[in-house]
Amino acid sequence: MNLRIELTQSPTEEQRQAILQPLIEYNDAQTGGSKSEPFALMVKDENGAILGGLYGRMIFRWMFIELLSVPEQGRGQGIGSKLMAQAEALAKEKNCYGLWLDTFDFQAPEFYRKLGFSQFGEIVDYPPGHKRHYFQKRLID
Secondary structure: OOOOOOOOOOOOHHHHHHHHHHHHHHHHHHHOOOOOEEEEEEEEOOOOOEEEEEEEEEEOOEEEEEEEEOOHHHOOOOHHHHHHHHHHHHHHHOOOOEEEEEEEOOOOHHHHHHOOOEEEEEEEOOOOOOEEEEEEEEOOO
């Protein structure tokens, strides 16, 4: 079999899935399953418009917090802490080992430290002149 590498700078979702599927199959064979369970906690206004919230997923008995967005008018009111507390309660309910996330130095690394998260990695100059931090909070030892 002749294999070749081809670059595309505008990949389709079909191409992404073609790359992802063998990886999922391999991971499932190694771990017994990699089913991802997404969830969202939404911050809404009185009209039901979504202004922010928390989006994540559980996989391999860990919760990954992918997005946390507190609307400007809700900052300083404990909304972020409430969102994180609800996510942590869900992680405990689902018997997760812990939660993990990433954030930039210009976002909220101190916020996560105050919530009991510990840093386990960082990338310097991502974006240039800044750092990307990786945090975890273990629930089960």
